[in-house]
Amino acid sequence: MAEASAAAPGRKPIVPFLTIPEDPSDKPYLSGSRCKRCGATYLGTRMACSKCFSTEAMEPVRLSDRGELHVFSIVHQSAPGVPTPYVAAIVDLPEGVSVRCNINGVEPDPAKLKFGMPVQMVTETIRTDREGNDVVAFSFKPA
Amino acid sequence: MRDVAIIGVGMIKFGRYPEKTVPELAGQAALLALKDAGMDMKDIELMASGNLYQSNAMVGQRIMQTIGQTGIPVINVANACATGSTAFREAYYAIASGAYETALAIGSEQMGKMGLLGGGAGGGDPAYSTEGVLGSGLMPAVFGMAGVEHMRKYGTTQEQFAKVSVKNHKHSLHNPYSQYQTEVGLEDVLNARVVSWPNTLYMCCPTGDGAAAAVLCTMEKARQYTTKPIRVAASVLTSDPWTQRDLTMPDINTLTRHAAKEAYEKAGIGPEDLDLIELHDCFATAELLHYENLGICAEGEAGRMIDEGATYVGGKIPVNASGGLLSKGHPLGATGVANVCEVVWHLRGEAGNRQVEGAKVGLAHVIGLGSACTIQVLEKV
Numbered sequence: 001m002a003e004a005s006a007a008a009p010g011r012k013p014i015v016p017f018l019t020i021p022e023d024p025s026d027k028p029y030l031s032g033s034r035c036k037r038c039g040a041t042y043l044g045t046r047m048a049c050s051k052c053f054s055t056e057a058m059e060p061v062r063l064s065d066r067g068e069l070h071v072f073s074i075v076h077q078s079a080p081g082v083p084t085p086y087v088a089a090i091v092d093l094p095e096g097v098s099v100r101c102n103i104n105g106v107e108p109d110p111a112k113l114k115f116g117m118p119v120q121m122v123t124e125t126i127r128t129d130r131e132g133n134d135v136v137a138f139s140f141k142p143a
Numbered sequence: 144m145r146d147v148a149i150i151g152v153g154m155i156k157f158g159r160y161p162e163k164t165v166p167e168l169a170g171q172a173a174l175l176a177l178k179d180a181g182m183d184m185k186d187i188e189l190m191a192s193g194n195l196y197q198s199n200a201m202v203g204q205r206i207m208q209t210i211g212q213t214g215i216p217v218i219n220v221a222n223a224c225a226t227g228s229t230a231f232r233e234a235y236y237a238i239a240s241g242a243y244e245t246a247l248a249i250g251s252e253q254m255g256k257m258g259l260l261g262g263g264a265g266g267g268d269p270a271y272s273t274e275g276v277l278g279s280g281l282m283p284a285v286f287g288m289a290g291v292e293h294m295r296k297y298g299t300t301q302e303q304f305a306k307v308s309v310k311n312h313k314h315s316l317h318n319p320y321s322q323y324q325t326e327v328g329l330e331d332v333l334n335a336r337v338v339s340w341p342n343t344l345y346m347c348c349p350t351g352d353g354a355a356a357a358v359l360c361t362m363e364k365a366r367q368y369t370t371k372p373i374r375v376a377a378s379v380l381t382s383d384p385w386t387q388r389d390l391t392m393p394d395i396n397t398l399t400r401h402a403a404k405e406a407y408e409k410a411g412i413g414p415e416d417l418d419l420i421e422l423h424d425c426f427a428t429a430e431l432l433h434y435e436n437l438g439i440c441a442e443g444e445a446g447r448m449i450d451e452g453a454t455y456v457g458g459k460i461p462v463n464a465s466g467g468l469l470s471k472g473h474p475l476g477a478t479g480v481a482n483v484c485e486v487v488w489h490l491r492g493e494a495g496n497r498q499v500e501g502a503k504v505g506l507a508h509v510i511g512l513g514s515a516c517t518i519q520v521l522e523k524v
Contacts, residue, residue, distance in 0.1 A: 014271055042390065051385040070388070071295060073287030074340035075279050077259065082275035088284045088339075090392045098391040100278040110340055115295045129270035137276050 012129065014137040017044035019062075028123045028136055029065060032097050033058035041096045065121040066143055067091040070098060074108045091119055091140050105141030118143040144239040148365035148372035149521065151180025151358035152484040157322040157472035159255060160352045165197055168354040169251035170209040172477075176247070176356035181368045184211030187358070188243040193220045193230030193250040194476040206249060221476075223511025224425065225380070226250065227355065228479025232517060234359050235378040244361055250481065251354040252474035258350070259283060259338075261512070283339035283347050283426060285512065289395060290341055290428025297443035299431065301341040305332040306449045307427040308345045308469055314456060315466025317497035320481075322351050322472030332427075346427035346469070353474035355481035362524075371491045376410035376504070376520040383514040393514050395429070399436035402516040406506070407438075410520040414438035417460060418502040419489050421482040423510045424467040434462070437508065456497055464489065464497045482507035483519055490523040 011020050019031045034041045036059055038052035043063075048055045072089040087103040103119065106112050119140035127135045153175025160168060169192070177183055184207070192203030198221035207217065222229040227250025234246035261282045274280060293299045309329050315321040327345050335343040365372035381402040386394045407413055414437055422437065424430040431445035439460050440448045448454060454462035465471045465485040468478065486505035488494040507519045 014273060014276060040385070050390070071288045071291040071392070073279065073284040073291060073342075074337065075275070075281070075284050075287075076337040076339065077283070078279065078281060079259065079272075079274045084275075085337075086275060088278035088288070090278070090288060090388065092388075096387065098388040100280075100391050102276060102278055126276060127270040129268050135270045137273075139276075 010133055011125070011136055012133045014126070014135055018123070018136065018138055020136060027065070028138065030063040030099065030121070030138070032061040032063045032095060034061050043097055043099060061095060063095050063097060064093050067093040067119055067140065069103065069113065069115060069117045069119055071115070072103065072113055074110060087113065089140070102139045103141065104139045145241055146362035147235050147238045147359055147375045148362045148524070149357050149359055149375065149483065149487055150365045150369045150372055151176040151178070151182065152356070152487045153179055154320055154355035154477070154481050154484045155353060156320045157351050157353035157474055157477070160253070161255060165194060165202055165251050165253050166205040166209045168253060168352060169202065169206045169249050169356070172251070172354035172356040173206060173210055173247060173249050176358050180358035182245070182358060184213055187213070187215060187245050187247045189216050189234065189237045189246040191218045191220060191230040191233035191237070191246065191248045193226040193479065194252060195221050195223065195226045196252060196254065202251065203249070222515045223513050224423070224473070224475050225479055225509045225511030225515040225517045226476040228482070228507070228509040228517035228519065229380060229515065231357060231480055231483055231519065232378045232380050235375050238359055238361055244364055246359045247356060248359065248480055249354065249356045250477040250479055252476040253352045254350040254474055255352065256350060261285065279339070281339070282512065283342050285393065286426035286428050287339040287342050288392060289432060290426070293428070293432055293445070297446065299446040302329065302333065303446040303449055304341055304427045304431060305329055305343070305346060307424060307430040308332045310449070310455055311424060311463050311467035311469040312345070314464050314497060315470030317495060318466045318471060321466040321470050322349055323470045342426050342428055348425050348468035348473040351472040351474050353472060353477040353481065355477050355484050357480055357483050372524050373487050373490050374522045374524050376412070376522045377406040377518065379406045379409065379518045381405070381516045393512050395510050395514065396432060396436050398514050398516045399433060399508065399510060402518045403437050406518040406520050412504060412520065416504055417506050419461045419464055419486065419499040419505045420508065421463055421465060421485050421505070422508040424463055424469050425473060427469065430462065430467070433508065437506070456499055461499045464494065464499055479507070479509045479517060482509065483521070486521050490521060
């Protein structure tokens with residue numbers, strides 16, 4: 001993933017496994033790595049496979065921007081300064097990776113959320129860091 | 144491995160003690176356990192001290208500086224919520240291995256009104272904090288989602304989870320060591336403010352201060368000190384194995400199942416042989432999951448089990464007779480040793496109005512997120 005290290009100046013991902021491509025026409029995406037021996041797939045990069053312990057270099061994977069809602073919680077009380085309520089969730093991606101995220105674009109009400117519902121990833125600039133870079137984050141919304 | 148017995152236990156009432164230091168809280172518990180055992184510090188050959196929030200501050204040695212410095216080895220332990228129970232296991236193996244004759248396990252914590260745990264950014268630029276942006280790493284949400292997964296698999300309801308809170312609060316009325324001794328009704332629990340759905344306020348354990356201690360020795364030596372030695376039939380510790388979602392959503396189920404399997408094998412018993420269980424109800428959602436993880440009911444039957452009241456004192460298999468973490472409190476490092484104290488009191492027939500009649504075998508379970516699981520199986524000899 002050569003483009004990962006060459007993120008556009010002034011834009012930084014909130015977590016290392018969110019890749020911001022150099023090409024401005026391409027969208028940010030989640031990057032993962034797949035074990036060449038057993039196929040276990042992970043968010044981000046790894047030293048070895050947690051499932052089969054293979055130390056062979058892993059295969060970089062561009063993860064899908066669509067997935068399914070596995071489970072959620074509606075957070076009404078959070079850390080100071082975090083707006084509530086919001087939907088905290090685990091989304092399963094088709095590559096066999098799960099990701100922790102917010103579900104936006106839906107009321108924070110358990111009745112409005114369906115297990116297995118298709119969701120689509122969106123990215124946006126949420127803050128500016130101490131050095132003046134835009135911090136880019138991802139979330140999912142109903143597809 | 145040699146047979147190991149618990150011959151003394153002690154704890155202080157969990158609560159908030161801002162005027163005390165951690166060594167003072169822990170020292171009180173240690174002196175109670177030593178007195179219960181009929182020993183003093185000169186009889187102890189090794190100390191294992193569990194404390195999480197002062198894990199860089201030599202808590203064990205500071206306890207000894209408070210109650211007696213004999214120069215013995217001290218092991219300071221940190222293992223998230225399983226800190227105290229891991230210290231207990233260190234004391235157990237020190238004796239079981241043949242290396243020591245006696246050991247003192249202590250768990251302590253001073254949290255005050257710490258608020259929600261977990262999910263902290265921990266230094267760096269707060270612009271990169273993920274809390275509330277990439278879901279939640281706070282414990283009420285993490286255990287909320289674990290409960291929601293059970294809802295997804297088996298149709299378990301928020302009301303069924305809420306019943307755990309009703310039960311454990313009711314049990315706490317008879318436990319003088321409990322941080323809270325307040326009865327709550329099902330409607331009170333369901334109408335309380337939501338912290339992280341499906342967990343409402345009464346479905347979340349409090350933070351607080353506390354300490355507990357246990358004196359262990361060889362079974363041979365135990366006979367010199369007591370007519371009621373409690374045998375440690377198994378002391379097990381597991382960490383999280385690889386499972387599909389574990390790195391994103393801590394898999395507390397597989398972790399506990401592995402520990403339970405090993406504990407039952409080591410103790411030579413099955414879940415049907417247990418007379419009482421103290422399990423890790425950090426949130427009401429967690430307790431029902433652990434009914435299945437510990438094998439006291441079939442898959443998907445935990446909701447029905449709480450509906451039927453089977454886990455009340457007087458029921459088929461009493462769970463958290465102490466009031467559980469939900470009422471008794473959860474000063475992290477103290478919890479795993481306090482559970483041992485509770486089970487020991489029941490096995491000796493000294494649990495007062497909450498006594499599980501005729502208890503012969505008990506199990507104490509703790510998980511620490513990140514993750515660690517401990518199970519101690521204790522038997523009346």
